[in-house]
Amino acid sequence: MLSLCRKTLPSCLAVTLGLLLTACGGGSSSSSIPDNTPEADSATLTWQAPLTRANGESLSMGEIEKYVVRYGPEQSIGERSFEATVEDGQAMEHTVAGLSTGTWHFALKAIDTNGLESEWSDSVSKTIVR
Template sequence: MLSRELKALRRVMTCSPIAAVLTSCGGDGSGLIAAKPEADYEVNVSWEAPTTRENGDNLPYNEIQSYELQYWQKDSDTATSITIHDRTILDFDVAGLYPSAYYFRVAAIDNNNQKSEYSQTWYIDLSQH
């Protein structure tokens, strides 16, 4: 098993509203109707490669196969999982996010397809940016 905390995994998340625009349009003359906000936010999540397994044994860098990044909106039961197949990639831009609150976490996967427990879960509220 890989490092329980992904040892040195760190939170470096930034968000950038690409074009945060809320639009309204007139319907049948009965008033204005607010359109759904655009999915135009991006969050960069980065981490460091773990160096120890969950049992404390050394984890050589070349035994890391990939990473799994999960994210989901607050109050949602469904997470999106992204597998990063290149162990040299230690960050990922999650794009197309709505101005909402999100949770993010990362796990490492070794060459034997053993997945670590997920890192701590990070929270960011894009509606506040």
């Protein structure tokens, strides 16, 4: 479980982001696809929106402002060099295109309407082969 907290705010956002890689038969950890498919250089990520805050209060979909996807060939989330913002807080899918050959790692965090950020989700990966 991920949580969003500011020490000055009593409510914290608890985010359970089960990140799943779904492009071309992908699984929860990694996948590779043939070079001749349109999705050969992309990865589609899906997740479940959080339903509660860390303090147990319910969280409505309207309270989620956006998601941030961090990705790159680096295994460490902090070292990944690419980010994409999913501006629609009600979205639960995002496709990252233009990936080069190699293994790519992805993680996600949520940001609520108060600007509180979750921790990064567990990472998933996809191997692009040509």
